[in-house]
Amino acid sequence: MGPFTDATDENRFEQEFDSETGHGRVWADYAVRGGARMILHVEAEQGLRGSGAAGRFMQSMAEYAREKGLKLFPRCSYAVAWHKRHPDYDDVLA
Incomplete structure (x- = not known):
């Protein structure tokens, strides 16, 4: 798992x-x-779909927002x- 980044010039969070099934990226446009x-919008590259990467990305995003x-x-x-499945991160919701 790569570092979580905020590509502010693109309004996009990203993580490798x-x-x-391979290497890829998950991102969220905001x-x-x-x-x-x-x-x-949250999307995972094709090779990551079904691997749980998007869920790990969402956790990284919530932890980044908290930090x-x-x-x-x-x-x-x-x-x-x-x-809805992770109420332990409700504190980061607007």
């Missing part, structure tokens, strides 16, 4: 992963709303569903 990041004092506002269905 290795899985049994819109800035004050101190919040509205999560518009940086950011709030997340999930809009895409995957991010909404992940947060």
Whole structure:
């Protein structure tokens, strides 16, 4: 698992992963709303789908938001569903 990065010039969080099926990237496009990041879309490259990488990415994103004092506002269905299953990260929700 690579470092979690915030590509602010692209409004995108990104992270690299290795899985049994190969190497790839997971990312989330976001819109800035004050101190919040509205999560518009989460996607994993084809080789990572079904490997659990997207869930690990979501955890990294929540921990990054907690560390940086950011709030997340999930809009895409995957991010909404992940947060419903992980109430221990409710403190980072906008």
